[in-house]
Amino acid sequence: MQTYFHTVIKDSRLKAGLSKVTAARLLSVSERTLASYENGSVGVDDEMAVRMAQVYKCPAIIYYWTQDNACGRMWLPKIDNNCCLSQNILSSFASVNAMQKDYIPQLVVIGQDNKIDGTEQGLFVKIREKGLKPLMKSTISLLFTAIKKADPLKNRSAF
Structure with missing residues (x-):
């Protein structure tokens, strides 16, 4: 179960300067589906995580997606993306x-x-x-x- 990934993707979209409408179009999903990803009611699969990383130009999305599952939590350290x-x-x-x-x-x-x-x-x-x-x-x-x-x-x- 994804616990915080939805906040990462929303923040990444906003940092990329993309509206929900534009991001949904670039990701080939509906605005409603994107909203469901961003509010955490629907989990993101591997393929969508990769597309988001590409569209938002944020490779860290892949790291956070991996870290937000049981195997990733076991082995990957939490990082602070706000460090300078x-x-x-x-x-x-x-x-x-x-x-x-x-x-x-x-x-x-x-x-x-x-x-x-x-x-x-x-x-x-x-x-x-x-x-x-x-x-x-x-x-x-x-x-x-x-x-x-x-x-x-x-x-x-x-x-």
């Missing part, structure tokens, strides 16, 4: 640094015999949770960072 580029870069740098310094040497030792034995299992789980998953999260976040041209009028104070 500099925050995502710093997070990625910290994750890469931790992997290089703390975890890669241990992974090399674990992987020398091409298996994870009982004595290595606990260490491998620690590396997966404390090293690999944060690295995956920061990398995915960086890939999906919304890069926008600064609007010089947006942050101007009123006189």
Whole structure:
């Protein structure tokens, strides 16, 4: 069952600057069907998620669609799509640094015999949770960072 994906697709359509009418036409669905997707009363299938990602020019839709099902929730980290580029870069740098310094040497030792034995299992789980998953999260976040041209009028104070 999709839990929050409907808000992602609506936000993505709005960020793409598309009205419901235009988006429905581009997706080859009725406005009513699109509204049902966006309010969560009808789930989106694989093909529609891909079309939405293409039409809205938002590849993150595929990630969120996958993350919003049981398998995705089990393995994919939740990312904050509202983080800024500099925050995502710093997070990625910290994750890469931790992997290089703390975890890669241990992974090399674990992987020398091409298996994870009982004595290595606990260490491998620690590396997966404390090293690999944060690295995956920061990398995915960086890939999906919304890069926008600064609007010089947006942050101007009123006189």
